[in-house]
Amino acid sequence: MENIRKTLITANGKITCLRCIAMSKRTRLQCGRPAMKLSKGQKCNFHGGKSTGPKTPEGKARISKAHLIHGNETVQIRLERKQKNAYFAHIEDAMHLLDMTTGSRKRGPKPNGYKPIKTIEEVRKRVLQHPVRCARIESFEGPL
Numbered sequence: 001m002e003n004i005r006k007t008l009i010t011a012n013g014k015i016t017c018l019r020c021i022a023m024s025k026r027t028r029l030q031c032g033r034p035a036m037k038l039s040k041g042q043k044c045n046f047h048g049g050k051s052t053g054p055k056t057p058e059g060k061a062r063i064s065k066a067h068l069i070h071g072n073e074t075v076q077i078r079l080e081r082k083q084k085n086a087y088f089a090h091i092e093d094a095m096h097l098l099d100m101t102t103g104s105r106k107r108g109p110k111p112n113g114y115k116p117i118k119t120i121e122e123v124r125k126r127v128l129q130h131p132v133r134c135a136r137i138e139s140f141e142g143p144l
């Protein structure tokens with residue numbers, strides 16, 4: 001870092017300008033391009049001289065929303081999928097606790113937002129909190 005040159009002399013000594021101060025990770029040498037005039041960090045356009053991206057949370061959210069263009073994926077679709085996967089993982093937990101299935105558990109990473117259900121009491125609470133209950137099971141609900 002001590003051998004950083006701040007200026008670049010080019011055109012056979014006729015032009016002196018600011019030099020990009022970015023260092024190469026591979027060669028450990030300073031970039032040889034002139035820095036951009038409006039660059040705050042004295043960088044060329046390859047090393048962040050044009051823009052270093054949004055800083056405020058609103059700006060980051062706006063850019064994140066604008067750049068999600070992979071197929072039919074959107075933030076909303078990903079959020080709904082994440083919630084459904086967590087919901088089905090909870091159903092799997094409940095089925096195993098209630099001995100409704102004998103199959104093996106789903107392997108691999110669990111979805112985000114998933115908190116394992118470990119007791120039948122937790123299953124009972126979730127059933128009671130669920131907005132859609134087709135048939136109420138009085139013996140299961142117990143005294144409220």
Ligand SMILES: [Zn+2]
Pocket residue numbers: 020021022031032033043044045046047
């Ligand atoms: Zn550079």
